[in-house]
Amino acid sequence: MGKIIYGILAAIASFMLADSLVCNKCSVSIIGICLNSGNVTCNTNTSVCYTGNIAFPSVSGFAGFSNQGCREPAGCNATTNGTLLGATYMKTIQCCSTNNCNPVQLNGAPSAKTSATVALGAAIAAMWSMM
Numbered sequence: 157m158g159k160i161i162y163g164i165l166a167a168i169a170s171f172m173l174a175d176s177l178v179c180n181k182c183s184v185s186i187i188g189i190c191l192n193s194g195n196v197t198c199n200t201n202t203s204v205c206y207t208g209n210i211a212f213p214s215v216s217g218f219a220g221f222s223n224q225g226c227r228e229p230a231g232c233n234a235t236t237n238g239t240l241l242g243a244t245y246m247k248t249i250q251c252c253s254t255n256n257c258n259p260v261q262l263n264g265a266p267s268a269k270t271s272a273t274v275a276l277g278a279a280i281a282a283m284w285s286m287m
Contacts, residue, residue: 177226178255179205185222185260193260198226204251205258206232211246220245224258227251 177198182190198205206227211220232251237244252258 177203177205177253179226180224180256180258180260181226182222182224182260185224188219190260195256196225202226202228204229204232204253205256206249206251207258208250209248211248212243213246214244224260 179196179198180193181196182193184191202225204227205224207222207224209220209222212218227249229251232249235246235248237246239245250258
């Protein structure tokens with residue numbers, strides 16, 4: 157009897173894992189280079205994959221920052237503008253709902269300008285507010 161119950165539980169667990177969404181994960185990408193990419197399996201509270209970007213339109217030649225992973229659907233496919241420490245930024249969050257639908261971003265500026273390092277602290281603070 158114990159083997160039958162164990163078998164039923166194993167079957168239910170395998171169906172639950174099969175339905176879990178798998179997303180690409182990148183905690184932080186600077187100038188188009190992901191510093192720690194991988195995959196993440198979303199839990200029930202985070203049902204979509206996302207790519208979040210923070211760009212500084214006033215800083216030419218700087219690709220900005222991005223991160224990727226799982227999130228709640230609220231706030232998806234939205235762009236907001238703001239100013240932090242005197243630098244204007246644009247935050248964009250794009251979401252999707254199929255496995256690995258958020259490809260790791262590898263396109264960035266060929267080099268970071270000196271003025272980009274000034275925006276680094278402000279961008280990291282704004283990026284953490286995305287999560």
